[in-house]
Amino acid sequence: MSTRILVIDGHPDPAGDRFGNALAEAYASAAAERGHEVRRLRVARMDVAFIRTRAEWEEGEPSEAIRAAQADAAWANHIVIFYPLWLGTLPALLKTFLEQLFRPSFAFHRTGDRWQPALTGRSARLVVTMGMPSFVYRWYFRAHSVKSLERNVLGFCGIRPVRESLIGLVEGSPERRRRWLGRMRELGRDAM
Numbered sequence: 642m643s644t645r646i647l648v649i650d651g652h653p654d655p656a657g658d659r660f661g662n663a664l665a666e667a668y669a670s671a672a673a674e675r676g677h678e679v680r681r682l683r684v685a686r687m688d689v690a691f692i693r694t695r696a697e698w699e700e701g702e703p704s705e706a707i708r709a710a711q712a713d714a715a716w717a718n719h720i721v722i723f724y725p726l727w728l729g730t731l732p733a734l735l736k737t738f739l740e741q742l743f744r745p746s747f748a749f750h751r752t753g754d755r756w757q758p759a760l761t762g763r764s765a766r767l768v769v770t771m772g773m774p775s776f777v778y779r780w781y782f783r784a785h786s787v788k789s790l791e792r793n794v795l796g797f798c799g800i801r802p803v804r805e806s807l808i809g810l811v812e813g814s815p816e817r818r819r820r821w822l823g824r825m826r827e828l829g830r831d832a833m
Contacts, residue, residue, distance in 0.1 A: 644677045644832035647717035651724035651735035655685040660811050660818060661770045665723040667822045668768070671829035680713045684738045692740050699745050707741045714742060719764050719832055720800065722790075725811075726771035726778065730786035739794060748798040758799025765795050765803045766833065768825070775809030804833065 650665040665681070673679045687706050692698045703711065714720060724731050731739075742748070749756045767787055771778055778784055784807065791803040806828070808821055 644719050645717045646672050646677050646679045646832060647713050647720045648681045649722045650683045651722055653685050653732045653734040661723050661725055664768055664825045667825040668829035671826035675830040677832050682710055684735055689738045689741055691737055703741055710742050711747050721766045723768045726769055743798055761799035763800045765800050768806045770808045770811045773809055775807035
């Protein structure tokens with residue numbers, strides 16, 4: 642069965658020569674080869690404006706690029722977000738993009754005094770690269786930014802389950818990188 646997959650490459654460097662870009666490409670290519678439908682977004686190539694007020698977030702009109710990204714997210718039944726860990730969390734550009742993407746008018750709706758998720762029926766995977774060993778981030782830092790993104794953003798919008806791949810020591814050996822690229826191809830083929 643074919644899965645509709647949205648791959649969001651959240652690395653802010655527009656050059657596109659980072660390991661995270663290669664991981665996103667490996668995942669997307671393998672998924673497409675297996676027959677899954679794949680759409681890709683490169684956040685670094687988008688003009689994404691900061692949201693400065695609650696009124697702007699709740700009532701403001703998203704840009705054409707954000708509306709197109711929302712259409713891709715609505716179309717997808719699996720969303721994969723790739724990003725590097727910067728200062729213990731996701732890069733500011735990706736955070737800004739997610740604030741624009743998951744606006745109340747799109748990702749959830751108010752019913753009386755409650756928020757209701759609007760993106761149920763979708764799953765996600767977070768692929769996070771970092772310089773430190775991933776077990777240090779997971780156990781010492783408790784993967785706090787990943788957990789926040791899982792619970793406070795994706796989960797709040799109804800996206801469940803959310804799986805994660807934490808890739809540490811990205812400046813390590815070429816063999817380690819080859820193994821991770823292979824793992825991303827496996828995950829892409831299986832739409833996981």
